[in-house]
Amino acid sequence: MSRFCIYCGTTGTEDNPVVNGICLKCMLERKKLIKLRKNSIKVDICKICYSIKIGYKWFETSGFEDAISNIIDSIVPKLLMPSSREQVFYIKKYEFVTKASWKTVVRLYIITFFGGIQIEVPLDITIFLNPVKCPRCRMYDSREFEAVVQIRGYSPGYISQILEKIFLEDRRLSRDFIDSISSNDGIDIYFFTHGAARKLARKLANILNAHIVETYEEAGMRSGKQRARLYISVKPRE
Template sequence: MSRFCIYCGTTGSEDNPVVDGICLKCMLKRGRLIKLRKNRIRVDICKICYSIKIGYKWFETSGFEDAISSIIDNIVPKLLEPSSKEQVFFIRKYEFITKASWKTVVRVYVSTFFGGIQIEVPLDITIFLNPVKCPRCRMYDSREFEAVVQIRGYPLSYISQVLEKVFLEDRRLLRDFIESISFHNGIDVYFFTHGAARKLARKLVHILDAHIMETYEETGMRSGRQRARLYISLKPRE
């Protein structure tokens, strides 16, 4: 029995195959090949340093265009809804329909396959950037934190996994934990106390075989005593 499209009746051709009773042209016309679960999203961006919040983490960016690029790389793929679970797809490129700003319309071009043919599907998404202060800028403004563990020279994905494991194994560290902020070259972990920062640093020294250094920054007086903020640096041994 020959296959035919239930919508237009075509039996298909080399450039318009029929799969499961629907031809490629009808799939595209009805937007069923691949679509966005929602075409408007809102993402928090720091109005001071342009870091953006993805999930529960903050990531450094250099401005609107860089922020949009990070959103397309890390958030938009999770919003794509293919026609089947087995469908392979990826974002090949994107372009700005409007100038990158607090409200930006972006067209992403998604490559996927249908009946053995590779297809590029354009999808428009509107990205709203919600201006807030990131934890780092709030902390610098309020000067609330007491210690920072600065981890550099390791793959970010590896460090994130290590930190998650350490915090899961030692819940007491979480009592004094404030926030972790990712950069292109490492992660800063902020604490309310020197003791918690040193405890994390000791654990990481053994796990990462890291070189450790401590420095202090005087931050004024509290209850008649000089207050000093602790910075602990962890880097690979040379």
């Protein structure tokens, strides 16, 4: 049985194959080969340090171009929609259609395959950078964090995976999250509230079978009342 395109009727050629009833030319004309779920995205960027927010985390960048490069590497691939689940594709390169700024048009060049032929598909996406002050800069400016969960004695990569899962599943906890800072000793997680810090510590203790210890530090006065900053240590049991 010969194959033909349901749109134009061609039975296909070497450079215009027919796959599942559609030829390559019609796939490209109808933009069905690969497309973007949406043509624009908005990402928070710190107007002080140029960090960008991806998921629940903030990542440092050196400016607009570096921020957009990180967005293209981390966010844009998830927006690409191929014509089938089996379709192989990747971003070969990109170029700025407009100058990198708060609103930037970027042209992506996507490599994919159809009927054994490699195709390069250009797609434009508009990236809006939303100027905010990142939690770390807010914290440094105001020193307003109320609690810190100090995680020690575990692989940073393993802990990062656990934290990402916890924050994705618990939106209320993520609202009180300020920032995570890694060091040679471990990871410190900053929160706006004592309750959120205790909640995270309990979750980590259950997952890791860890030992937790609470201590307090005086943090000045607020509205005539003494403030106490909470520190929670999470370590392996001895």
